[in-house]
Amino acid sequence: MSNVILMIFTGLSVGAVYFLLGSGLALIFGLMRVLTFAHGAYLTACAYAGWFVLRHSSLAAGPSVGTLLFALLVGVVVGGALAFLTERVLLRALYQRDHLDQLLVTAGLGFSLVALLNGIWGPDSRAVPTPPWFTRTTTEIFGAHIARGDFVLIGVAVLLLIALEAFLKHTRHGLVVRAGVENREMVRALGIDVRHSFTLIFTVGGAVAGLGGVLAALYANAVNTTIGDTYLLYAFIVLVVGGLGSLRGAAIAALAVGLLQQFTNFYVNPGLGEILSFILMGAMLLLRPEGVGGKKIRLI
């Protein structure tokens, strides 16, 4: 029983990071029809940014709550800034061309950014100082010892889902985004510049990926230059399974993939969870291309 509870919580935590990256990808694809490969690299860059802030506190004592919040903020700002610049400088020039060129530019950017990080800090993992209460203090639930970090990750993901939904439902920008997902041409015909929404959504996606990067670094106690690629692949699964452009679909898919992975890896065979996740993605693409998110392409 305690194992099951533990698996549920670790699955949810892993799913939370998938959701942080996948929700950004889902919004971006829904609105802009751009499949971005760059957000995995933003996640890595922000993980390093978070580590850079945290490493000044000692490993034994761990950073204070203030430093931790500051690291998260830095991650959000760096991720947002990177995404903002990408959209303005690189993608904007390509909206007249086909989607493949946009995909290629983001892939090239991700490739370069990871190479730059490799050049500065090398390919070896770096230890991330984490407050003791984050990983070592546990709460007992039905006999299972759950680390506080799990609650933080799950909490952040839930808050983000609520915040994004509120933004899309109750603000004018959110309204334009939802309308743009439904019918971009019509929004333009009404005299609204959709490109502002493109910038906004791409930046939000980057900021959320940045938040995910710092959290993933804290959760794993380590950063290296390959974490972004790994999370990006699972974010793709979340995007496909959840439905292109569906926020709630992404949440459900992230949860499902995280749990599936933890349970099969623990109870059946290590590696099987990953394999099943990719088979799930292939099957969804072929059998239900619109994903669990429901209608053709919907955001909420």
Added chain:
Amino acid sequence: MTPLVLVGVVALLACAPFLAVPGLGVLPDTVGGIGSLQVLGTAYVIAALAITYDLLMGYTGLVSFGHGMFFALGSYGFVMLLAFTPVGFWTAAASAVGITVVAAVIVNAVALRASLIAYSMVTLAAAQLMAIAIGQNYLGSGGADGVTIPFEKLPAALVGIVNTKHVYWLALALLVGTFALARWLTTTRIGHVWRAIRENELRAEVMGFTVYTYKLVVALIASTLAGVAGVVYAILLGAADPGETSLSFSIGLVIMLILGGRGRVWGALLGAVVYTLLQQRLPAITSSAGVAALPDVVRVPLAQPQLLLGVVFILFVLFLPGGLAGVVDNGVRAVRRRRSGPPTGVAADGELAAAVSVPASAEPTR
């Protein structure tokens, strides 16, 4: 290029092991040296792989993110059959290619049901399955270390430093064969249908071509040739390398095509050779004394071939979608025009069309 020039170039490259020309830093030692032959051989195999990928992406417009999988299947199939079963060299090589064909039929028959981006994602998923299986050491595939060839099972002519030139010739033969086959295929009727599918799939379908079958055929040809290249690569490397299944390896193939010029066989070749030489040699060049003295801001980016390649790749996508081959073609056309007097209206239109249509083919259409 006329066939005579091509034959001359191949003959010259075949003589490389006997040339003592200095490598000028592009190659580790003189052109005929062991290290240089190894680097050149790698470049030839990767170029052959890039040509097979060009058939898919450049000619037919199928952007696969899993092409490295078939290359890796050739490598791993061959090495693992040699290492874990009593079969001999030729049986292992033939079976490895056979395994690749079977996998290619299964993966592509399924993946081609999906279109465009979805096809890319399905191939990505398939390649990841293999990457995970290897990472978890399923069937003794060695995890991050890969599998080493049992050298006693290779023919004596391919083993040892003295025989590096034989392996070099094998790689060259692979490249020449792949190049010739791809050139021929793209000028046949089926090659024209591939291009029609790339330009407008719906129109090709309406004209009565069964698009799915044509796509399946090109995917099978490309995957099978990739498997053959994988076998040669394993012989060259002496091992099967898990890096071949990674996402960045497949993205590297895309970068080669954009760099060289997609939709042209020799564009893919050029891009792959430039890519491989940069990747193999840049770290060595930048660790030399002259560069080490430079400040970190300059030195760090220079020492990372992937960073340089990535940035150049982005610039090419933005400003030179025709790649290096497109630049060369435009140059040749400009020279010809100057020779043949002032441009006529038709020639100017032709140039405009060439500048606009990104993957314009190098060969004249019949």
